[in-house]
Amino acid sequence: MATAAHRIARTPEEDGPADEAALAVAYEAAFDAAVAADERIEPRDWMPDAYRATLVRQIAQHAHSEIIGMQPEANWITRAPSLRRKAILMAKVQDEAGHGLYLYSAAETLGTSRDELLDKLHSGRQKYSSIFNYPTLTWADVGAIGWLVDGAAITNQVPLCRCSYGPYARAMVRICKEESFHQRQGYELLLTLSRGTPEQHEMAQDAVNRWWWPSLMMFGPPDDQSQHSAQSMTWKIKRHSNDELRQRFVDICVPQAETLGLTLPDPDLRWNEERGHHDFGEIDWTEFREVLKGNGPCNEQRITQRRRAHDEGAWVREAAAAYAEKHTSKDTVQNGATRANNGAKDGEAAA
Ligand code: FAQ
Numbered sequence: 001m002a003t004a005a006h007r008i009a010r011t012p013e014e015d016g017p018a019d020e021a022a023l024a025v026a027y028e029a030a031f032d033a034a035v036a037a038d039e040r041i042e043p044r045d046w047m048p049d050a051y052r053a054t055l056v057r058q059i060a061q062h063a064h065s066e067i068i069g070m071q072p073e074a075n076w077i078t079r080a081p082s083l084r085r086k087a088i089l090m091a092k093v094q095d096e097a098g099h100g101l102y103l104y105s106a107a108e109t110l111g112t113s114r115d116e117l118l119d120k121l122h123s124g125r126q127k128y129s130s131i132f133n134y135p136t137l138t139w140a141d142v143g144a145i146g147w148l149v150d151g152a153a154i155t156n157q158v159p160l161c162r163c164s165y166g167p168y169a170r171a172m173v174r175i176c177k178e179e180s181f182h183q184r185q186g187y188e189l190l191l192t193l194s195r196g197t198p199e200q201h202e203m204a205q206d207a208v209n210r211w212w213w214p215s216l217m218m219f220g221p222p223d224d225q226s227q228h229s230a231q232s233m234t235w236k237i238k239r240h241s242n243d244e245l246r247q248r249f250v251d252i253c254v255p256q257a258e259t260l261g262l263t264l265p266d267p268d269l270r271w272n273e274e275r276g277h278h279d280f281g282e283i284d285w286t287e288f289r290e291v292l293k294g295n296g297p298c299n300e301q302r303i304t305q306r307r308r309a310h311d312e313g314a315w316v317r318e319a320a321a322a323y324a325e326k327h328t329s330k331d332t333v334q335n336g337a338t339r340a341n342n343g344a345k346d347g348e349a350a351a
Helices: 020-036 049-069 070-074 083-108 115-121 138-158 164-196 198-217 230-232 242-260 285-296 299-314 314-350
Strands: 271-273 277-279
Touching: 049 070, 049 115, 049 230, 049 299, 070 083, 070 115, 070 138, 070 299, 083 115, 083 164, 115 138, 115 299, 138 164, 138 198, 138 242, 164 198, 198 242, 198 285, 242 277, 285 299, 299 314
Parallel strands: none
Antiparallel strands: 271 277
């Protein structure tokens, strides 16, 4: 079946001396038709420059969030209260590194390189999620991150599995499965604490008090201040607005908090029969903007640690590159030798 997608892989050069302006219009029309038909745009397809730039911006920010997000939880690996909890936490932190790698790979299909993206992160030219600029003060914070931060991430990311850009959408499928497991481990951890001693319960409540509002900020600015939402939704990169997803998250969390026996720190939180949703209090957008500007409690610590990890890992990257190079040349020599041998055998056979 001829789909709208078969048309955009050709480049102007392949099309010969045809009128370039007319071709540009045709490519754009084919791209719009593919998006409208809910087809996936793939790396070799023609796409508008602004669509490519938006994807690089969002995927890079997402990838950076995954790897910076390792830090607050890794802070507790050595102090996890049991071997079981330590093993679970190590696996989770490792998963986040894996998510970063899938996402950097997805960004690379758009013609950028991982080095370039990391350089932009390290020099402050690209963002990572505001949430990771808050400290993990107690063990209960590991639970609150799993329940609320991974929970918010899933709410935001499940619709991204239907993103119009193929490599990003496919990466999100696997990431969401893992995040869902992370969310449950956080929930189970908090439930254990909440049902434990009064001190443990208090620790769980304190963590929820500190992580609730920053988790709501993860969804981005309110719709009327979100500069990218409208265009990203037209391109079907985003499927829902920031406020829609934030509302969905609040509605999911309220009954979960009741089961946990914990209170969400918002006196204005109540069910609105008419809207069929929970009303909730005003988010402190000044705090959000300050964190984005670099003035959150841990911004400096996070980026310093990231730069240090990158510098200290230089020898690993060099060793891996040297190993790959050695194997490529060995393979080339071996393949050459095999071809020569085969040639000799052929020669013998011919003789
Ligand atoms: N933090 O016009 P919009 C995770 C920026 S992964 C920092 O609404 P957009 C896993 C935004 O970039 C968490 N910056 O933008 C995990 C833009 O600035 P720019 C990360 C924010 O793109 C769990 C400006 O504000 N998830 O947690 C934030 O349409 C546990 C205007 O905003 C993703 O990245 C923020 N919270 O919508 C790991 C999901 N919000 O770029 C470890 C993919 C907004 O013009 C442990 N991303 N900004 O300079 C998205 O869905 C979108 O990019 C939004 C923002 C929804 C974040």
